[in-house]
Amino acid sequence: MTDASSILLTFLREAWLALAGAFLAFILLAGIAQMLRVSSASVLGANLWVWESVSALLSIVLLGLFAFLGIPQIVRALQSSLPGAGGCGPISELGTFASGLIGALAALRMLKAAFASVLSASIGGSSTFSHALIECAEAIFGMILASAAIPLAAWFLGTC
Secondary structure: OHHHHHHHHHHHHHHHHHHHHHHHHHHHHHHHHHHHHHHHHHHHOOHHHHHHHHHHHHHHHHHHHHHHHHHHHHHHHHHHHOOOOOOOOHHHHHHHHHHHHHHHHHHHHHHHHHHHHHHHHHOOOOOOHHHHHHHHHHHHHHHHHHHHHHHHHHHHHOOO
16 A cells, blocks of 8 residues: 555656746746736736736746745645554554545646636636635645544444
């Protein structure tokens, strides 16, 4: 079980790094696009477009900071609160495997939500900052529910 979990967690870690690299590239592209939009709108004298671009640029910066500073800390904190062992024997190994897998999947899901929002802003659409935060909250809520389900399952199955 530990070999399978280490392989799966290594794969998810590599997927997170690949997505983070693409995320950084799109943050830079979206920032450049919004700065060009600000400069062109200010030359034209369109105050509304300037403020729309400035707010989109601020949301891109906030999403970038949240993705690279907030998501790893949230996942690390929630993963440490997940029970590592829900009993003894195979249930303990299954609980350890489940807590690691839940944390890795939640980290990928939160980064994917931020990536989709920045991707939308980089191609000129609206930055769906609220949708990214809602999806992050759903991932956190799923981790909290799983932290309660592992000990309950061990108790229900009657292990140690």
